[in-house]
Amino acid sequence: MGDAVVGIIGMGDMGKMYAKRISNAGWRVHACDVREKHTALKAEFADNSNVSILDNGHLVARSSDWIMYSVEAKNINAVVAAYGPSTKWGAIVGGQTSTKAPEIAAFEQHLPEDVQIVSCHSLHGPGVNPKGQPLVIIKHRATQQSVELVETILSCMESKFVPLSAEMHDRITADTQAVTHAAFLSMGAAWQANNQFPWELPRYIGGIENVKINLMMRIYSNKWHVYAGLAILNPAARAQIRQYATSVTELFKLMQGHHRKEFTQRVHAARAAVFGEPRKDDEELLLQDELLDKFSLGEKPASRVKNNHLSLLAIVDCWWHLKINPYDHMICSTPLFRLWLGITEYVYRNPDLLDECIDTAIEDDTFRGDDVEFTIAARDWSERVSLGNMEGYRQRFEMIQKYFEPRFGEANKVGNEMIRTIEEGLRSKKKV
Ligand SMILES: NC(=O)C1=CN([C@@H]2O[C@H](COP(=O)(O)OP(=O)(O)OC[C@H]3O[C@@H](n4cnc5c(N)ncnc54)[C@H](OP(=O)(O)O)[C@@H]3O)[C@@H](O)[C@H]2O)C=CC1
Numbered sequence: 081m082g083d084a085v086v087g088i089i090g091m092g093d094m095g096k097m098y099a100k101r102i103s104n105a106g107w108r109v110h111a112c113d114v115r116e117k118h119t120a121l122k123a124e125f126a127d128n129s130n131v132s133i134l135d136n137g138h139l140v141a142r143s144s145d146w147i148m149y150s151v152e153a154k155n156i157n158a159v160v161a162a163y164g165p166s167t168k169w170g171a172i173v174g175g176q177t178s179t180k181a182p183e184i185a186a187f188e189q190h191l192p193e194d195v196q197i198v199s200c201h202s203l204h205g206p207g208v209n210p211k212g213q214p215l216v217i218i219k220h221r222a223t224q225q226s227v228e229l230v231e232t233i234l235s236c237m238e239s240k241f242v243p244l245s246a247e248m249h250d251r252i253t254a255d256t257q258a259v260t261h262a263a264f265l266s267m268g269a270a271w272q273a274n275n276q277f278p279w280e281l282p283r284y285i286g287g288i289e290n291v292k293i294n295l296m297m298r299i300y301s302n303k304w305h306v307y308a309g310l311a312i313l314n315p316a317a318r319a320q321i322r323q324y325a326t327s328v329t330e331l332f333k334l335m336q337g338h339h340r341k342e343f344t345q346r347v348h349a350a351r352a353a354v355f356g357e358p359r360k361d362d363e364e365l366l367l368q369d370e371l372l373d374k375f376s377l378g379e380k381p382a383s384r385v386k387n388n389h390l391s392l393l394a395i396v397d398c399w400w401h402l403k404i405n406p407y408d409h410m411i412c413s414t415p416l417f418r419l420w421l422g423i424t425e426y427v428y429r430n431p432d433l434l435d436e437c438i439d440t441a442i443e444d445d446t447f448r449g450d451d452v453e454f455t456i457a458a459r460d461w462s463e464r465v466s467l468g469n470m471e472g473y474r475q476r477f478e479m480i481q482k483y484f485e486p487r488f489g490e491a492n493k494v495g496n497e498m499i500r501t502i503e504e505g506l507r508s509k510k511k512v
């Protein structure tokens with residue numbers, strides 16, 4: 081390996097994953113976290129002679145050639161303000177935060193002018209194998225040679241490099257990640273508000289219901305700051321999340337008023353805009369229902385309970401209103417987004433199933449209580465995001481997280497298996 085030293089400031093889940101892979105590839109890594117975690121971190125990496133745990137970010141910054149900040153997006157400005165001026169002369173700096181606007185602003189404000197900026201973002205969580213996953217590379221203020229050094233270092237991830245500007249990155253991740261999370265956060269909030277564990281209810285077991293539950297559990301088992309940062313600090317995300325809440329509310333009102341004609345026209349117009357022509361017989365879908373049946377947290381009932389799939393109808397309505405073509409973003413998508421698009425496509429490209437959703441939405445009032453709570457939750461998340469209310473976001477997220485916590489261990493096992501199996505299927509169809 082080359083002589084370059086890789087610096088990592090922030091050794092949480094992502095920082096550690098990077099440190100392990102980069103050091104295993106033979107690079108020297110200088111890393112640090114906050115003072116309270118120093119001793120534990122030193123012990124954890126004691127056997128890894130390529131990783132040196134240093135006392136603080138000044139020591140990392142002054143001794144490394146590419147320094148990656150892997151801290152909370154909400155802290156990036158303060159952390160770069162503290163250590164940025166200590167950056168080694170002529171070094172390259174980047175970040176792993178999920179939203180690039182605040183990260184780049186912090187770099188521009190606090191880094192000396194001789195320092196180059198090449199940033200990155202792995203579009204997956206720390207538990208997912210990075211091989212083949214998109215890894216965004218942002219050449220913001222750097223020579224091509226410096227970009228190549230960063231790419232050489234990161235080649236050990238075996239990910240797919242996606243070169244983007246910081247602005248494009250934020251626009252795409254607002255379309256893909258932020259609005260997807262809003263849907264799953266709202267599902268969890270609605271189930272908690274109704275005091276339901278969905279895997280105990282026949283309505284929510286089997287096929288695409290399993291995907292909804294597993295992804296909801298995945299999000300709530302992660303850290304609140306990741307999702308709050310993505311939604312609140314990304315200047316492009318608010319409008320998307322607001323449109324999702326508006327779509328949910330307007331569709332709900334049509335359902336509630338039994339306005340079949342208007343509801344059907346709206347669903348069909350959105351389908352035409354997002355999915356185009358009806359599917360031909362030989363055209364494959366991203367997902368298959370039978371496969372999804374395997375990944376359940378509960379016992380499958382004898383017969384399927386119909387669902388109006390308000391959450392899915394609303395996302396397609398939202399894409400239609402915002403003129404988003406979700407397939408355009410596959411190159412820069414997360415596993416979670418691909419699954420979300422997969423179940424949406426499954427419903428919309430199956431005319432019988434979509435008709436069943438419309439009939440259920442208009443005629444079946446059995447689950448109106450669930451739909452009301454889902455609508456309220458979508459509006460509530462959107463309000464918190466629009467107000468930039470980090471603390472309000474944290475409180476609600478952690479309250480719901482506590483409710484589902486007892487099943488996170490099992491849910492993550494099933495969810496990881498589900499993602500692995502489905503991703504392999506997608507890859508073999510060359511859709512990823
Ligand atoms: N988790 C995920 O799925 C993904 C996350 N990301 C992004 O990566 C970044 C890191 O995420 P993740 O690893 O999950 O989060 P973590 O909370 O696990 O890690 C962040 C770490 O940075 C530490 N930190 C904060 N301030 C400093 C400082 N001044 N000096 C040194 N360390 C500091 C934190 O300590 P403390 O807890 O005390 O603040 C924490 O240990 C985030 O910006 C996130 O958006 C990107 C892709 C996926």
Ligand SMILES: O=C(O)C(=O)Cc1ccc(O)cc1
Binds near residue numbers: 416
């Ligand atoms: O796939 C998702 O959307 C996740 O929830 C995991 C995740 C979270 C934050 C990121 O910046 C990238 C991936």
